[in-house]
Amino acid sequence: MLNPHPTRYAELNGVLHVLVTGAQQALGESFVGAYVQGSFALGAGDLHSDCDFVVAVRGRPDAAQEAALRALHRDLPDRDGHWFGHLEGSYAVAADLRSVDGLGREWLYVDHGHVEMTWSTHCNQPWTRWVLREHGITLVGPCPVELVGAVPDEVLRGSARTGLASLVDDIASWCPSDVAWCQRYLVVQASRCLYTVRTGEVASKRDALRWAMVHGDPRWRPLLQQVLADRDLGLDPQDPPRPGSLEAAREFAAYVAAEA
Missing domain, CATH: 1.20.120 (Four Helix Bundle (Hemerythrin (Met), subunit A))
Incomplete structure (x- = not known):
């Protein structure tokens, strides 16, 4: 069941619901879980923040899944509402999250306010991994500590x-x-x-x-x-x-x- 109140902003919670359901449709059985990290996970997110997310996937998205995710993120910033244009995050391969051996590998990533996704290491760094494991907010899926290995x-x-x-x-x-x-x-x-x-x-x-x-x-x-x-x-x-x-x-x- 999708977490109905992950942040204190009702509009943002609705946007995250749209993001998660869209990702689930694009990924199918490859979808593992979705999480808020970054400033909102650290309890400091406000109207001047972007909302950082991580969607865990069973494996690197195939061509059809990648195309569907790219279509989703081209569409979201054009929708009405403040928060549709302030999402940033990656589709993290679950195996990469299990230990620091997976740090620095590229994941499919959308930058804040952008409509085109890239393959990037942006969200696969020690500090982002630490925030996700220690403070990540579960939108749907297993608890972050069950997916993410500790960062020494x-x-x-x-x-x-x-x-x-x-x-x-x-x-x-x-x-x-x-x-x-x-x-x-x-x-x-x-x-x-x-x-x-x-x-x-x-x-x-x-x-x-x-x-x-x-x-x-x-x-x-x-x-x-x-x-x-x-x-x-x-x-x-x-x-x-x-x-x-x-x-x-x-x-x-x-x-x-x-x-x-």
């Missing part, structure tokens, strides 16, 4: 340290430096990586910023407060960073990398 502490911390080493360049490769949202994203990701290195867990964006205010060097509090206060502004390609904030964000990322 050293794997989670190691992935955060590795990400920090190239964080500034990685974000700059796809997120323009003259957009305020990209400045905020850099600070958020650096904060989340530091949180993971220190605690061996994964935090939401908001909680990672607040944690860094308390546990980081006090000189970074104004920057962290700025990013937290500006979060509700969302993504506006015409909105430039506050004066000096991009430089401060890069300095903060360097500080975090050194700390980690």
Whole structure:
């Protein structure tokens, strides 16, 4: 039976129902279960979040199943309602989920707001796997801990340290430096990586910023407060960073990398 109230937003719950029933029709007996992960699973999802999902499948979708899933995700963003355009997730092969040996394998993935699916490792990373196992919300199917193997502490911390080493360049490769949202994203990701290195867990964006205010060097509090206060502004390609904030964000990322 489909979970009727997975989030506090009735409209989103209806959208997830449409997503799950559509995936079940496309996959048939290959469908294993569907889950919410990401910010909503961490208890921090709001109207400025996307809704991250994972659908577990018995095997890599065949040509007919893939075509049906692609048709589903081309259709969903065009439907009326806020949340149809704010889904992001992957169709995860169940065997890949059983241990860290399956990390980094490509799954069929739809990006936030996109209509074309790709094969990507986006949702098959240590931090996404940890959130799914430890906090995933079951829409239908077995409990996540029955499907997802534990992510060892050293794997989670190691992935955060590795990400920090190239964080500034990685974000700059796809997120323009003259957009305020990209400045905020850099600070958020650096904060989340530091949180993971220190605690061996994964935090939401908001909680990672607040944690860094308390546990980081006090000189970074104004920057962290700025990013937290500006979060509700969302993504506006015409909105430039506050004066000096991009430089401060890069300095903060360097500080975090050194700390980690």
